[in-house]
Amino acid sequence: MDEKRATNARELTNTEYLYGHRACAGCGGSLALRLAMKVLGPRTFVAIPANCMSAVSFLYPQISFTTNAMISPFPATGAVLSGIEAGARALGLKDYNVVGFAGDGGTADIGIQALSGAIDRGDRIIYVCYDNEAYMNTGIQKSGLTPFGSRTTTSPAGRNIPGAAGRKKDMLEIVAAHGIEYAATASIGYPEDFLVKIGKAAQCGTTSYIQVLSPCATGWGFPVEQTVRMGKDAVDCGLWILAEYENDEFVLNRKPREFSSVEEYLRKQARFRHLKEKEIDFIVANRDRKWAKILKNWRN
Amino acid sequence: MRPMPGCRIFVSGDEAVAEAVRLARPHVISAYPITPQTVVVEKISEFVEDGSLQAEYLHVESEHSAMSAALGAAAVGARTFTATSSQGLLYMAELLPYVSGARFPVVMMNANRTLATPWALLSDHRDSLSQIDSGWIQVYCEDAQEALDMIIQAYRIAEDPRVMAPIMVNLDGFLLTHTYEMVDLPGQEEVDGFLPPYRTENKMALDDPKTVCYAAMDEYMEFHMKQELDMRKAPAVIAEIDREFGERFGRTYHGMVEQYRCEDADVVLVTLGTVTGTARVVVDDMRKEGHRVGLAKLRFVRPFPRQEMMEIAGRVKAMGVVDKDLSIGYEGIVFTNVNSSVCDLASPPPRINFIGGLGGRNISKQHIRSMFNQLIEMAGGESRDRIQFVNVGCEHNG
Numbered sequence: 001m002d003e004k005r006a007t008n009a010r011e012l013t014n015t016e017y018l019y020g021h022r023a024c025a026g027c028g029g030s031l032a033l034r035l036a037m038k039v040l041g042p043r044t045f046v047a048i049p050a051n052c053m054s055a056v057s058f059l060y061p062q063i064s065f066t067t068n069a070m071i072s073p074f075p076a077t078g079a080v081l082s083g084i085e086a087g088a089r090a091l092g093l094k095d096y097n098v099v100g101f102a103g104d105g106g107t108a109d110i111g112i113q114a115l116s117g118a119i120d121r122g123d124r125i126i127y128v129c130y131d132n133e134a135y136m137n138t139g140i141q142k143s144g145l146t147p148f149g150s151r152t153t154t155s156p157a158g159r160n161i162p163g164a165a166g167r168k169k170d171m172l173e174i175v176a177a178h179g180i181e182y183a184a185t186a187s188i189g190y191p192e193d194f195l196v197k198i199g200k201a202a203q204c205g206t207t208s209y210i211q212v213l214s215p216c217a218t219g220w221g222f223p224v225e226q227t228v229r230m231g232k233d234a235v236d237c238g239l240w241i242l243a244e245y246e247n248d249e250f251v252l253n254r255k256p257r258e259f260s261s262v263e264e265y266l267r268k269q270a271r272f273r274h275l276k277e278k279e280i281d282f283i284v285a286n287r288d289r290k291w292a293k294i295l296k297n298w299r300n
Numbered sequence: 301m302r303p304m305p306g307c308r309i310f311v312s313g314d315e316a317v318a319e320a321v322r323l324a325r326p327h328v329i330s331a332y333p334i335t336p337q338t339v340v341v342e343k344i345s346e347f348v349e350d351g352s353l354q355a356e357y358l359h360v361e362s363e364h365s366a367m368s369a370a371l372g373a374a375a376v377g378a379r380t381f382t383a384t385s386s387q388g389l390l391y392m393a394e395l396l397p398y399v400s401g402a403r404f405p406v407v408m409m410n411a412n413r414t415l416a417t418p419w420a421l422l423s424d425h426r427d428s429l430s431q432i433d434s435g436w437i438q439v440y441c442e443d444a445q446e447a448l449d450m451i452i453q454a455y456r457i458a459e460d461p462r463v464m465a466p467i468m469v470n471l472d473g474f475l476l477t478h479t480y481e482m483v484d485l486p487g488q489e490e491v492d493g494f495l496p497p498y499r500t501e502n503k504m505a506l507d508d509p510k511t512v513c514y515a516a517m518d519e520y521m522e523f524h525m526k527q528e529l530d531m532r533k534a535p536a537v538i539a540e541i542d543r544e545f546g547e548r549f550g551r552t553y554h555g556m557v558e559q560y561r562c563e564d565a566d567v568v569l570v571t572l573g574t575v576t577g578t579a580r581v582v583v584d585d586m587r588k589e590g591h592r593v594g595l596a597k598l599r600f601v602r603p604f605p606r607q608e609m610m611e612i613a614g615r616v617k618a619m620g621v622v623d624k625d626l627s628i629g630y631e632g633i634v635f636t637n638v639n640s641s642v643c644d645l646a647s648p649p650p651r652i653n654f655i656g657g658l659g660g661r662n663i664s665k666q667h668i669r670s671m672f673n674q675l676i677e678m679a680g681g682e683s684r685d686r687i688q689f690v691n692v693g694c695e696h697n698g
Contacts, residue, residue, distance in 0.1 A: 043506050047372065060516040068504035070375055070513040073398055076368035079360055083330065083372020083380075084504075086356040090327035090378055096506055114368065117361030 007195040013038050021057040021064040026217035026224025028231060029053055029130045031188050033101050036128060036212075039198040042067055044097040045084050049111065050074040051103035052137040053130070075110045077102045078118030081125040097202055099126040104145035105135045107211075108169045115209075119178040122206040126198070129171065129209070132216035140219040144169045147239070148286070149279050150271045152219075157274040167286070175209045176245040183245040184253075187213040189231025193242055193253060213240050221270020230268070236260040238287050241294065252300035262287065306487040313476035316444040316483050317383070317409050317469070318343030320451035322353045323491040324407075327378035330358040330369035334388040335421060336473040337411040341383060363388035367395035367406070374404035375512050377503035379455065382406065385473060386413035386427045393431060399466050400435025401527065402513050403502055405458030406466040407451065408436075412573065412624075413473040414659045422660020423473035424624040425572060429601065429633040435527060437467040437534060438601045440573045444481045447471050449551055452491055456541045459498050462533045472574040474660070486549055494548050534603050556605035558597040559612065561587060565594030567675035568612055569620045569654075570638055572598050575663050579622075582668040593672050598634065606641040613642035617679035619649050620671050622690075624657035631655075631687055650678050656690030667691055 017037035023030040029052055037044065046069035048054040054071045057064035072080035077100040085098045102111050107129035115127060134152045135141040142155040146164045151157040155164040175183045182204040186194035194212055201208035215230035217223070222230055234240035237260045242253040262284050266272035275283075294300070311319065317340050321329070329348070331341040347353035356373075360366045363384050370380040384392060389410055399406050414424045428438060437457065441447040447469065454467040471477050504512055516523055539555035546552030561583055562568055571579050576597045586593045596612050598605070613619055619642070623632025630636070635653035642648045654671050656663045667690050678684045 042509070045376065045504055055515070058511060058514040060511075060514045060519060063511045063514060065511060066509065068506070068509045069511045070372075070504065071515065072372070072513070073364075073368055073394055075364060076371075076395075079330075079365035079368035080372035080375075082358055082360070082365075083328065083369035083374075084376055085372075086328045086330075086358055086369065087373030087376040087378030087380075090356045090373075091376065093376070093506060113361055114365050117359075117365055120361070121359060123358075 007039060007199040008192050012195070017042065017044070017066050018057060018064055019066065020062065022059070023052060023056045024218045026227045027052070028188050028214035028216055028227045029103070029132055030056070031227070032128070032130045032194070032212045032214045035188070035191055035195060036099070036198045037067070039195050040097045040099055040202060043095055044068070044099055045088070046070070047072040047077060047080045047084060047100045049077045049102050049106045050137065051106050053101055055137050072100070074106060076114050077106060077111050078114035078116070078127065081127065082118050082121060082123045085123045085125050097126060098124065099128060101128045101130055103135070103137070104129060104131040104133055105143035108144040108171055115175070116178065119175060119180050119207045119209070124205055125207055126201045127207065127209045129211040130214040131211050132214045132219060134219050136216050136219040142166070145171070148283060149275050151274060152271070162275065162279050163271070171211055172243060172245060176250065180209060180245065181206045183209040185211045185241060185243050187231040187235050187240055187242065188215070189213070189228055189233070189235055190242060190254070197244070219271070222268055226268070233260065233265045233268070237262045237265045238291060239265065239283070243298065250298040252294055252298045255300055306485045306490065308482055309485050310480055311444060311483055312339060312478050312480050313444045313447050313471045314339035314411070314478065315343055316448040317451055317471065318347070319485055320448040321381050322347045323486060323488060324381070324452055324455050324495060325353070325379065326355055326381040328356045328358065328370065328373035329381045330360050330366045330373070331382050332360050332363045332366045332384070332388060334363070334385045336413060336477045337383045337385045337409065339477065340409055363392040364395065367392040367399065370406045371395060371399050371402070371404065374399070374406055375402070375504055377498065377500055377505065379498045380406050381408070383409040383411070385411035386415060389427045389431065390415065393434070396431055396434035396436055398513070401523070403464040403527070404466060405455070405464060405498070407454045407458055408466065408468050409451065410468050410470045411473045411477045412470050420659040421473070423475050424658050424660065426625045426658070428468060428470050429625045432602050432633070435465065436602065437465050438470060439467065439599055440470045440601065441476065442574060442576045442597065444476065444479070445483045445551065446553060447476065448483055448485070449545065449549070449553070452495060453541055453545055455495055457534065457538055459500070460537050460541070463530055463537050464502065465531060465534065470573065475574045490548060494545065531603050535605065538600065553599060556600045557608040558599060560595040560597060562594035562596060562612060564592055565616055566592040566679050567618045567620070567672060568594045568596050568616045569622060569668070569671060569675070570596045570598055570634065571622045572601070572624070572634060575622055575624065575657065578663065578665055579668050582665050582672065586669065586672055591672065591676060601634065601637065604637050604641065609638055609641040610645060613649055614645055616649050618675040619651045620654055620675045621651065622654045622656065622663070622671070626655050626658065652678065652684055653687045654690050655687065661691055663690060
């Protein structure tokens, strides 16, 4: 069996390439990485900047990756991946993957410049943003991908401010605007969709980008056994969109016949528990506006 | 000198560096343009385009990414080159201890230029000397020939398994980077004979996967002790490689410190970079007039040549240190380093720190003659201000 092409549960290898790490119980990020590595296989170079995943899997001498792996500087994931790829190419290496796993802050905030440069160069690298919607590693601070209304330690919810005020940067549109060859969003709540997309990214001859929603039980405040459920609910209520950007067009991958309740999704999480009705209405209105635009402009 | 199949060329310091990089055959070049380094990266781009250098040239979007890409390439065992200057060096500062801690032998050219603000384009050493604690070897060049030769030597030193440290090769901006001189250009075969392909176990490899740039909370200090112990071996390796270079190419640079007419000198001036060339002329002039003056050209600032400095200081009656930098609130950075070496002598000679050249302010032959005159007077028992500012337009108290 060609492990690199296995993109569904039945074909997926039992070999672990990320194993024995120290992540929290119910960690969505480690699940995203573990699954992606099963698709990418043993001939993979991994670079991970400062984030939960580097913190829990690189502590010498207990290294949790069985493949080649390194911690990249926080702002530099895209540039380090380019360097690995250029070095491997110049040395004549064949049949390998170069992948980065950066968090939401490492991608949309401090790492956006290096990501932009990498896409512009078109080096054959896979950039995965595992999005848990805040700086979880440092103790749940607001990032550029923290959604409106979310309570974090730097966007506390009180009488004056209802948590995070930002609207969450649209990274899929940002990377698409570079003319990237392949980009996608995914959720660990829909693992087969995610595996297929990792497989497509690996086949793509140039820079590819995948942003996978990775719920964080610790930071979001839900029971640890609910991680995958949360990843599914986010999609089903329409707040997280499964899509691809390919052949110069956006493609909607999943269109729920009827959205599940946004309020129910939000109420399950401590980070949103303070929201009042008008704030929830605002979130729903934003969702509807986004979907109207998608249904009008994207292939679906 | 042996007959060489190379040739003599008329080039600037930047072009000499680019020629040397071509001869050193790096796999990956990643660089971001900044004046006065730009000619280096333009020239290398031309070499890659015309095929005279088979390498990957990465157009990165910042100096931070330039060094990050070099890090990634070095992490798979590729030979790398980058170049920067001034603000660019400081923008990549996060990466300097990162690369040295990972023991990757990245070679970087730095065109010495001052730091903003106020903005200025011309040369002093504030950029590179602010980074002496970063775990990089730092060498300073006097002329274009030395710049070319040191790029080639730098790869041998950095990649030596006894050293395994990155090197910053410094050229004074404009004074050296943009000044044209005749330079001996070695042939490719000769350089290949001196500089074999880079081989290392310290890399990620498909047939032997490993982790690099990991975290080491409990062992951190041991890792850095190893780095320090290896850096202490560097002076002997530098001298050895310089000797071999001399045998092959007919030019040597006297290891860590070049002593010019120091044998019987009463007073010695310590210099760094291109001001050395001016000071040589002054030494020759004053020697003709009967003054026993000498020059210690400090080539390497890290590792610091403590023994050589002590040995020179032990023989003279007064010592001056020219600093084209200033650690504001104290003194010149080179002066601090020289002092910490010579203060261990039973009776160190009196010393003056001449601070000048900031932002490219000229240091003329007359200024250097004045420095020597003060040192001679101090050697005769007179006292002088410890810190002196050279060719400066505002009043100051000693």
